[in-house]
Amino acid sequence: MLKLNVNGKPREVDVEPDMPLLWVLRDHLALPGAKYGCGVAQCGACTVLVDGAAVRSCVMTAAAAVGKKVVTIEGLQANGLHPLQEAWIEHEVPQCGYCQTGMILSAVALLKDKLRPTDADIDQAMTNLCRCGTYPRVREAIHAVAAKSAPKKA
Amino acid sequence: MNVNRRGFLKASVALGGAFSLEFSFPLAAMAARGMPAPEVNAWVVIHPDDRVVVRIARSEMGQGTYTALAQLVAEELDCDWAKVSSEFASPNEHIRRQRIWGSMSTGGSQGVRGSQDYVRKAGAAARVMLVNAAAARWKVPAAECTADRGVITHASSKRTLRYGEVATEAAKLKPPQDVALRDPKDWKIAGKAMHRFDIPDKVMGKPVFGVDVALPGMLHASIAQCPVFGGTLKSVDESVAGKMRGVKKVVRESDFVAVVADSWWRADQALQALKIEWDAGANGNASTASIMAMLREGLADPNLPQARKVGDADTALAGAAKVIEAEYSSPYLNHATMEPQTCTAWLKPEGFLEVWTSTQNGEASMTAAAETSGLPLEKVEVHKMMLGGGFGRRGPQDYVVQGVKIAMAMAGTPVKMMWSREEDMQHGFYRPASVVRMKAGLDAAGNLIALHTRIACPSILKVLMPQALGANGIDFTAVRTLSDMPYAVPHQQVDYAMRNGHVPVGFWRAPGQQNAYYRECFIDELAIAAGKDPLAYRLAMLKPGDKNRLVLESAAKAAGWGDALQPGVHRGLAVADGFGSYAAMVAEVSVSAKGEVKVQRIVVAIDSGYVVNPDTCCAQAESNVAYGLGSILYQENTVKNGRIVESNFRDFPLPQMSEMPKVETVLVPTGGFWGGHGEPAILPLTPAVCNAIFAATGKRIRSLPLKHHDLRRA
Numbered sequence: 001m002l003k004l005n006v007n008g009k010p011r012e013v014d015v016e017p018d019m020p021l022l023w024v025l026r027d028h029l030a031l032p033g034a035k036y037g038c039g040v041a042q043c044g045a046c047t048v049l050v051d052g053a054a055v056r057s058c059v060m061t062a063a064a065a066v067g068k069k070v071v072t073i074e075g076l077q078a079n080g081l082h083p084l085q086e087a088w089i090e091h092e093v094p095q096c097g098y099c100q101t102g103m104i105l106s107a108v109a110l111l112k113d114k115l116r117p118t119d120a121d122i123d124q125a126m127t128n129l130c131r132c133g134t135y136p137r138v139r140e141a142i143h144a145v146a147a148k149s150a151p152k153k154a
Numbered sequence: 155m156n157v158n159r160r161g162f163l164k165a166s167v168a169l170g171g172a173f174s175l176e177f178s179f180p181l182a183a184m185a186a187r188g189m190p191a192p193e194v195n196a197w198v199v200i201h202p203d204d205r206v207v208v209r210i211a212r213s214e215m216g217q218g219t220y221t222a223l224a225q226l227v228a229e230e231l232d233c234d235w236a237k238v239s240s241e242f243a244s245p246n247e248h249i250r251r252q253r254i255w256g257s258m259s260t261g262g263s264q265g266v267r268g269s270q271d272y273v274r275k276a277g278a279a280a281r282v283m284l285v286n287a288a289a290a291r292w293k294v295p296a297a298e299c300t301a302d303r304g305v306i307t308h309a310s311s312k313r314t315l316r317y318g319e320v321a322t323e324a325a326k327l328k329p330p331q332d333v334a335l336r337d338p339k340d341w342k343i344a345g346k347a348m349h350r351f352d353i354p355d356k357v358m359g360k361p362v363f364g365v366d367v368a369l370p371g372m373l374h375a376s377i378a379q380c381p382v383f384g385g386t387l388k389s390v391d392e393s394v395a396g397k398m399r400g401v402k403k404v405v406r407e408s409d410f411v412a413v414v415a416d417s418w419w420r421a422d423q424a425l426q427a428l429k430i431e432w433d434a435g436a437n438g439n440a441s442t443a444s445i446m447a448m449l450r451e452g453l454a455d456p457n458l459p460q461a462r463k464v465g466d467a468d469t470a471l472a473g474a475a476k477v478i479e480a481e482y483s484s485p486y487l488n489h490a491t492m493e494p495q496t497c498t499a500w501l502k503p504e505g506f507l508e509v510w511t512s513t514q515n516g517e518a519s520m521t522a523a524a525e526t527s528g529l530p531l532e533k534v535e536v537h538k539m540m541l542g543g544g545f546g547r548r549g550p551q552d553y554v555v556q557g558v559k560i561a562m563a564m565a566g567t568p569v570k571m572m573w574s575r576e577e578d579m580q581h582g583f584y585r586p587a588s589v590v591r592m593k594a595g596l597d598a599a600g601n602l603i604a605l606h607t608r609i610a611c612p613s614i615l616k617v618l619m620p621q622a623l624g625a626n627g628i629d630f631t632a633v634r635t636l637s638d639m640p641y642a643v644p645h646q647q648v649d650y651a652m653r654n655g656h657v658p659v660g661f662w663r664a665p666g667q668q669n670a671y672y673r674e675c676f677i678d679e680l681a682i683a684a685g686k687d688p689l690a691y692r693l694a695m696l697k698p699g700d701k702n703r704l705v706l707e708s709a710a711k712a713a714g715w716g717d718a719l720q721p722g723v724h725r726g727l728a729v730a731d732g733f734g735s736y737a738a739m740v741a742e743v744s745v746s747a748k749g750e751v752k753v754q755r756i757v758v759a760i761d762s763g764y765v766v767n768p769d770t771c772c773a774q775a776e777s778n779v780a781y782g783l784g785s786i787l788y789q790e791n792t793v794k795n796g797r798i799v800e801s802n803f804r805d806f807p808l809p810q811m812s813e814m815p816k817v818e819t820v821l822v823p824t825g826g827f828w829g830g831h832g833e834p835a836i837l838p839l840t841p842a843v844c845n846a847i848f849a850a851t852g853k854r855i856r857s858l859p860l861k862h863h864d865l866r867r868a
Contacts, residue, residue: 015417016399023419027374032366033359035542036418037492038575042803045492073359081358088357092349092769095216095777097356098363098492098542123812129803131492131543132216133780135814137773 002062006031007075017063021055022046024062025072033073033101037129044128047102048072054109054125073101076108083149084108087141095132103128107142116146192325194283196243196254197227197276200321204304206233209243211255212265213514214352215544216777217832218770219265221350223273225766226266229344230277230336233304233317240351245516246535258517261549261661263733263830266766270828278333280324287324288315338764338825347769352540362540364496364512365572372498373402375560375571376422377412379581382434382796383656387411391429398424405563412560414569422574437656437796442587445655445793446483449589452610452651459626461609461633465645467595470604474595478683480676482592483857484668485790486657487585488798490806493542494578497557500568501527507534508568509558512541514548522551526558545781546661550583550618579806580798583660584791586612586632588668592676595645600684602677602695604645607636609669612659613652627652631661635669635730635837640702641677641695657793663781664732664833667840671858674728674841679854688727688845689715701761702729704822705738708759712820713740723754726845730837735762735829739838742815743846749865753783753815753843761822762829768821771831775819778835783809786840788861 004011006029013028020039025031025048034057037045041056048057049071076082081089084104094100103126110117110125117125122139130138191201199207208227214220224240243255256272257264281301288306289296292313299308304317338345355362380386390411392404400420405412411430415421452458471477498510507527513519519536527534541548557571573581588611595604613629615622623629628650630637637648681691689710696703706729710716719725722744729738742755758775765771788807792799800806819835844855851865 019417019419023417027417027419030368032361032368035363035493036365036572036575037494038803040575040802040804043492043808085357089349089353092353092773094353094356095218095773096492096541096543097216097352100356101359104357126811129492129808129810131490131545131781131808133777133814134773135780135811136776136817138811 002066004062004065004070005068006070007072013062015062017061019062020058021048021060021062021065021070022057025057031072031074035098035102037099042129043099044102044106045099047105047128049105049109052109052112054106073105076105082108083145084111084141087145091137091141091144093134093137093141095134099128099130100134103130103134103138107138110142111146115149117142192321194280194321194325195276195329196251197273198231198280200317202318202321204234204237204316204318206231206238206317208238208240209255210240211243211248211258211516212269213258213260213516213538213541213544215260215514215541217265217774218350218767219260220352221348222266222766222770223269224351225344225346225348226270226274227277229341230274231281232301235343235348237304242516242538244535245520245538246532248517249520249531258515259549260514260544261546263735263832263834265832267734267828267830274335275333278335279329282330282333283324283327284317284320286327287320291315291320291323344766346767348767350770356540363493363542364498364510364539365493365542367498367510367539367570369498369500369568372568372570373414373416373564374418374421375405375412375414375569376418376425376574377410377556377571377577378425378428378430379410379577380432381580382432382438383658384437385409385435385796386433388431388433395424395427398427403564404428405560407559410556412556412571414560414564418572434796440656440796441794442792445587445657446589448653448655449587449610449651452653453589453591453608455651458608458649458651459628460647461628461637461650462646462648465604467604467606467645467647470645471593471595471606474604475598476596476683477593478596478680479591479593480679480856481589482672482675483589484587484671485792485858486587487662487785487789488579488582488791488800488806489543489545489547489662490579490808491541491543491545491547494573494575495548495553496570496572497554498568498570499523499557499561501561501565503566505529505533507558507561508537509534509554510537510539511554511557512539512548513551513554514541514544514546518549518551519554522554523558526555527562545663546665547583549661575803576801579801583618583658585662585668586614586659588612588632590636590672592672594676594680596680596684600686602641602643602680605643606647608649608651609633609636610651610653612654612657614659614661614665616652616654617659618661631665633669634666635732636673639673640700640731641692642697643695656796663778664836666732667836670728670730670837671840671844674730674838675844675855678726678841678845678848692729701736701824702731702738704824705729705736705759705761708820708822709738709740709757712759712818713742713757715740724846724849726842726847726849728838728841728845731834732837733830733833734827735760735831735834737834737838739835739842741839741842741846743843743850745847745850745865747867751787751847751860751865755816755818756839756842757818757820758835758838759820759822760831760834761824762831762834763823763825763827765821765823771821772819774831775835776817778833779817779839780809780814782836782839783813786843786858786860787813788859790859
């Protein structure tokens with residue numbers, strides 16, 4: 001039995017220590033918000049937060065997640081929507097939507113580090129792949145949230 | 155009887171025949187289905203609390219049809235948009251009701267343009283029935299009643315009724331014979347940038363996709379298909395895999411092996427531990443080189459059928475002041491949907507098969523499931539899930555056939571099959587590789603007087619829709635844009651060499667889009683040879699009033715064609731029509747001293763006649779740019795030993811945020827026709843970018859992707 005902390009709750013799972021966290025979440029904890037896209041950390045559709053950092057859960061083993069705080073899209077906001085989710089709706093960001101939960105969690109990690117990211121910061125942090133081409137709107141939505149939440153320069 | 159019998163009969167012809175004349179659904183049958191709210195007609199369900207549910211037959215893959223069609227219905231229904239939602243029409247019910255929802259096929263940018271007539275009539279008919287029901291209750295003439303935002307008013311008696319209060323009565327009324335549709339000028343709900351219905355669930359991570367299906371007792375399957383197309387399974391040694399944790403069964407079929415386990419990862423681990431021997435069959439030696447040789451042999455064939463013949467191109471070429479020739483080519487391309495192919499199937503003990511899948515055609519999925527299982531259509535239901543990308547990949551139903559075969563081997567237990575990315579990359583229906591040779595004759599003034607084009611290209615229709623092949627075996631998807639040029643050229647000939655090879659080909663976003671690249675880059679070559687501006691050269695060949703002309707002028711104006719640019723930035727331009735619309739694009743590109751290409755800005759002008767949701771249309775233009783950009787820069791699928799070489803995003807990269815240009819979309823709908831938006835904007839992309847690269851470097855890009863070209867400054 002592995003003891004994990006997922007979305008603020010202790011969870012016990014009877015899985016192989018080397019099972020990737022993605023499959024623990026999807027098939028053993030009924031949290032399908034993180035998606036499989038490539039299995040080799042190339043696309044970021046499986047992104048979750050581990051101790052606040054954006055992590056590609058398809059290459060992180062279940063054992064490596066023990067003792068850490070895992071947050072998935074399902075647990076991002078206890079009630080209602082996270083400001084990034086609201087901005088995603090406002091700016092009509094998703095198309096097919098498959099990569100978007102990973103995009104949002106990458107953006108959460110970015111804004112934690114940088115209150116007011118530049119375009120270059122966004123380019124560097126947001127390496128999730130999107131086949132539909134939502135990139136311009138992802139950028140817009142991140143800037144919109146940053147503009148609302150960051151204190152104005154004196 | 156029908157809303158508009160003539161209209162529906164016309165729709166029936168357009169849809170290929172089997173369109174239903176049934177319209178209202180018998181209440182008894184409705185009760186039998188346990189329907190909670192009255193169905194005013196097949197498209198419109200109105201709850202007592204006024205919530206309106208619009209049934210959508212087409213699939214949703216991010217293109218917005220799920221919302222845009224509801225806008226069209228709600229527009230004619232005159233209801234409160236805040237109370238409208240959509241649901242997918244059931245494919246099983248569709249069959250039982252004689253295909254009442256028209257086409258479920260979602261491709262060719264048809265979602266809105268192919269359904270707009272009958273869904274608008276459905277909304278309008280429901281409105282008439284609701285008003286008639288209120289008038290009957292009040293015992294006043296219907297003509298004295300008006301409807302607005304879901305409320306029916308009898309002005310002189312100052313009485314009102316909400317749609318939800320009369321929906322049950324309305325459902326019992328005879329549908330009107332004829333309905334008038336609103337002039338798009340007066341639209342209040344259609345034509346507006348309404349928020350898409352599917353987005354909130356997607357940002358919350360709700361389980362809406364095919365891969366998200368979860369059923370009690372469900373098992374998971376990962377599959378391996380014969381890596382050589384057309385090959386078969388020889389043997390499987392499961393001595394190790396069969397004992398691995400969670401493994402329930404190894405399923406053997408003639409062309410694939412599947413492992414069923416209690417989680418997908420366990421199934422996939424065991425699959426990799428199987429020792430599988432394949433019989434490659436006849437294609438084990440095929441390679442990109444052998445396929446290119448096959449295409450070039452086609453170009454040399456003296457007896458090719460002609461897709462177009464106007465005037466006498468060869469005679470005119472013989473007398474031309476200047477003759478210019480070029481060969482262009484393109485590689486195979488996978489769709490690479492972010493969600494791999496997936497199908498969940500459950501053969502229930504009572505002999506009913508349920509399927510959950512991401513499909514571009516619910517009816518085709520049902521047919522495939524029924525044929526595979528041997529069950530009649532009525533004993534099959536397909537639950538249409540949201541698609542994690544489609545782009546033409548999810549029309550063919552290979553993955554549904556596999557999912558159903560696995561479910562039959564596991565009868566009684568639901569099994570969710572999902573392909574690995576590697577399977578998905580190597581078992582697609584690829585955009586055909588093709589080679590064209592173009593020979594142009596210019597007169598002394600540089601005008602294009604003759605164009606002879608020879609095209610060698612595998613046929614998509616031959617594989618997927620042989621009944622749609624034209625006379626002489628012409629596949630219109632292989633010749634379009636070259637065989638139907640808008641340019642006034644007195645002598646034209648287009649020859650088509652169908653050379654198929656063993657790699658399965660399919661409808662990759664805007665099938666035939668490579669021809670727009672060939673045509674519009676070659677036209678650029680001619681303009682340069684004639685010493686003319688590429689915009690002026692094109693406009694001179696387009697008749698006044700041609701919509702290609704309008705979009706070219708709109709894009710050029712919005713982009714500032716001819717204005718000074720920042721140092722190091724260069725422009726290219728292209729135009730093409732297709733999928734009912736017209737699209738022109740200006741690309742601004744820089745090429746570094748090291749030869750790195752950066753597309754800085756794209757300006758695209760689109761005339762689709764009407765625009766139902768402008769924001770979604772702009773999103774589709776952005777999408778076409780991103781989708782096409784990877785194919786310009788680095789994507790290709792190559793063949794070695796009969797199999798596809800590329801296996802994941804490492805060797806078939808997708809552009810990321812930092813590579814995405816600024817996209818400015820100019821919608822110039824001129825009315826009078828209905829064009830699509832899912833595909834047209836990809837048509838001018840490749841040539842506009844490659845023409846800009848020529849402007850930047852003087853190097854003409856006649857084959858893709860760019861990674862094979864050395865663009866370093868000499």
